[in-house]
Amino acid sequence: MTTKISIAFVGPLPPPLGGVAVMNESFQDIMKDTFDIVSYNTSSGAEREDLYSNRFVKKAAPQLIRLKAFMDFVRQNSFTTANLFVTTGLGFIREAFFIIVLKMLGKKLIIHFHSKKKGEFFLGPLRIRILAFFVNKADHIVMLSDDHCKYFEKYFDKRKISVIENFVDYANYDCNINEKVGEFLYVGRLSEKKGFFDLLESITLLKKEGVQVLVNVVGAPENDEVDERIKEYVKAHQIDTFLRFYGLKFDEEKYKLFKQCRFFLFPSQFENSPVVLKEAIAAKMAILSSDIDANRNVMKVVDHAMFYPAGDEKSLAESIKSLLANDALAEEMMKSAEKVKIYDKSIAREKLLNVIHTLEAGAKKKI
Numbered sequence: 001m002t003t004k005i006s007i008a009f010v011g012p013l014p015p016p017l018g019g020v021a022v023m024n025e026s027f028q029d030i031m032k033d034t035f036d037i038v039s040y041n042t043s044s045g046a047e048r049e050d051l052y053s054n055r056f057v058k059k060a061a062p063q064l065i066r067l068k069a070f071m072d073f074v075r076q077n078s079f080t081t082a083n084l085f086v087t088t089g090l091g092f093i094r095e096a097f098f099i100i101v102l103k104m105l106g107k108k109l110i111i112h113f114h115s116k117k118k119g120e121f122f123l124g125p126l127r128i129r130i131l132a133f134f135v136n137k138a139d140h141i142v143m144l145s146d147d148h149c150k151y152f153e154k155y156f157d158k159r160k161i162s163v164i165e166n167f168v169d170y171a172n173y174d175c176n177i178n179e180k181v182g183e184f185l186y187v188g189r190l191s192e193k194k195g196f197f198d199l200l201e202s203i204t205l206l207k208k209e210g211v212q213v214l215v216n217v218v219g220a221p222e223n224d225e226v227d228e229r230i231k232e233y234v235k236a237h238q239i240d241t242f243l244r245f246y247g248l249k250f251d252e253e254k255y256k257l258f259k260q261c262r263f264f265l266f267p268s269q270f271e272n273s274p275v276v277l278k279e280a281i282a283a284k285m286a287i288l289s290s291d292i293d294a295n296r297n298v299m300k301v302v303d304h305a306m307f308y309p310a311g312d313e314k315s316l317a318e319s320i321k322s323l324l325a326n327d328a329l330a331e332e333m334m335k336s337a338e339k340v341k342i343y344d345k346s347i348a349r350e351k352l353l354n355v356i357h358t359l360e361a362g363a364k365k366k367i
Contacts, residue, residue: 008082108359110355111142144166185215193269194269213242217246
């Protein structure tokens with residue numbers, strides 16, 4: 001009987017329901033049949049935790065405890081290759097420490113680089129070079145898209161880079177288009193940045209016009225203050241019958257909502273490579289999205305999608321209205337999504353397997 005090789009995954013795990021945490025969990029899931037997985041979770045487990053937060057310094061004591069815990073994790077587990085999930089907020093200070101430790105101990109290191117192209121602490125003109133100094137110590141760097149690759153390759157060693165898109169397990173979202181109901185689905189953090197207040201304002205406009213719409217909302221407010229703002233807004237504008245709040249949902253409960261709804265709403269104003277759009281594609285949904293570059297990059301493989309100017313609640317309301325009024329358009333959009341298969345887990349699995357096997361083979365040669 002062949003003994004499985006152990007590999008490590010270092011990064012956040014759900015909760016929260018963030019893209020990095022979801023993808024770390026998903027990569028572990030598609031690798032567990034081939035490797036023994038050891039995992040170090042950098043998330044605190046709080047439902048509203050912001051994985052991109054710049055509050056690392058304010059939480060210095062807990063972070064120091066985590067650094068010690070990481071040292072214990074590395075000492076207690078036997079592995080040759082580590083997968084490290086890296087973001088570009090102040091939390092990268094911790095991840096730079098992880099890089100140093102792993103390389104000092106002779107581990108093969110794959111960095112999964114989850115970064116936007118602007119707006120985060122380590123993306124400043126000087127700081128990005130500091131970040132690149134550490135990232136280039138990796139044996140391999142996984143980028144999320146060709147667009148990210150082109151942007152960051154002037155800082156990173158091109159020879160080490162490959163693109164592995166965020167992915168989903170299509171089997172979890174398989175459904176019959178004809179059995180879907182005419183409701184909308186929103187999945188994500190409830191915040192200004194994610195466009196949730198634009199959505200609330202657009203629903204208010206639709207209500208004034210007498211347009212009936214139901215939006216299923218999956219996700220948690222980013223903090224208590226935002227939670228109160230949402231409750232006050234919904235009450236003041238009397239739109240509670242237009243919204244169905246589920247909070248955080250995972251696995252089958254989440255898949256069920258994707259499979260039953262016809263329409264997916266994604267009003268976010270700031271994204272990286274949003275996996276929820278890929279979930280909506282896998283679920284054969286008619287997708288209405290803000291027009292930011294990150295969303296267009298994901299949706300370019302879908303022949304029929306609908307975009308509106310990010311932050312424009314009037315355009316969002318008009319787009320929702322046009323989808324509700326045009327069944328033929330909605331069906332065309334769903335059938336267009338149904339044709340797209342490139343975001344399935346099988347493709348990502350094959351790519352990461354090739355990377356790991358190459359690194360493991362190199363490690364054995366040195367031994």
